Amino acid sequence: MTRRRWIADTWNEERTSASLTGDQASHLARVLRAEPGQIFDVVAGGFLHRAEVVNVGEDAVIFTLHEEMESDAALPVHLYLAVYKFDHLEWAIEKATELGVARITPVLARRTEKHLAQASTKRVERWRRIVLESSKQSRRTEIPVVDDPATLASTLKTCTAGTRILLAETEQENTLAAALKGHAGDIALAVGPEGGWTPEEMALFSTQQWTHATLGPRILRAETACIAALAITSSIL
Structure with missing residues (x-):
């Protein structure tokens, strides 16, 4: 099954942690009822990672970013x-x-x-x-x-x-x-x-x-x- 993909609103310089905020966080928390431990694909700074939810709030959902995965580049x-x-x-x-x-x-x-x-x-x-x-x-x-x-x-x-x-x-x-x-x-x-x-x-x-x-x-x-x-x-x- 294909994992759902999100595009992070913020991330740290080392790309070990990233967050969804605003409407994305609200949808993930309220509608999808995300819980710590769930795994998603998260794009941070143009790089795709397997990511684990570590904290869920209506204003922000925080992920730990794990290994970087292959992805297609944009057309030039x-x-x-x-x-x-x-x-x-x-x-x-x-x-x-x-x-x-x-x-x-x-x-x-x-x-x-x-x-x-x-x-x-x-x-x-x-x-x-x-x-x-x-x-x-x-x-x-x-x-x-x-x-x-x-x-x-x-x-x-x-x-x-x-x-x-x-x-x-x-x-x-x-x-x-x-x-x-x-x-x-x-x-x-x-x-x-x-x-x-x-x-x-x-x-x-x-x-x-x-x-x-x-x-x-x-x-x-x-x-x-x-x-x-x-x-x-x-x-x-």
């Missing part, structure tokens, strides 16, 4: 995802987490609706909770970083990925699979908003050495494009 993929309708965006964030993405940057594109751009800074904490819950559900050991929303120009200036790929509806020949051949280092993938990137944004990507690539002849919704791109990237890696 930084997803630049334009902000669009929040329900669709949050579904994409959840699925990108399940598929192993390492980092997500919400991008305020020219075609991002004004009210969504204004609300996005208050929404980002919800997005971080989504990736936490999705990481636990998919049994990940690394929680993706979710950056604060930022303009395209400012985010592109800080991109350090060795392979940079813009998924573009205007590209007809260069496939994502072809663009990933011989990739160097980390990979950055950019997915646009409803209506796509503007010509000015496309030109900005080009000046920053992003390769334009296609996912095929069909026009995909942004969330569908995210899943397809990450699935292709994962299979190639």
Whole structure:
């Protein structure tokens, strides 16, 4: 039987002890009625351990961390995802987490609706909770970083990925699979908003050495494009 996995809120430097606090502790204590001596899998600082419950309280559940266990690393993929309708965006964030993405940057594109751009800074904490819950559900050991929303120009200036790929509806020949051949280092993938990137944004990507690539002849919704791109990237890696 697969042991239930938790992602610790706090741990000591030596990773011999870790704690769940807040909602996680309350759920483990009240709903699951955890008791000292029970064994779970606990992720602390990106490392997976077999862990034993030593103290149970509604505010904190404390574990002793035992041996470190093997775990899968995140995909070396930084997803630049334009902000669009929040329900669709949050579904994409959840699925990108399940598929192993390492980092997500919400991008305020020219075609991002004004009210969504204004609300996005208050929404980002919800997005971080989504990736936490999705990481636990998919049994990940690394929680993706979710950056604060930022303009395209400012985010592109800080991109350090060795392979940079813009998924573009205007590209007809260069496939994502072809663009990933011989990739160097980390990979950055950019997915646009409803209506796509503007010509000015496309030109900005080009000046920053992003390769334009296609996912095929069909026009995909942004969330569908995210899943397809990450699935292709994962299979190639």
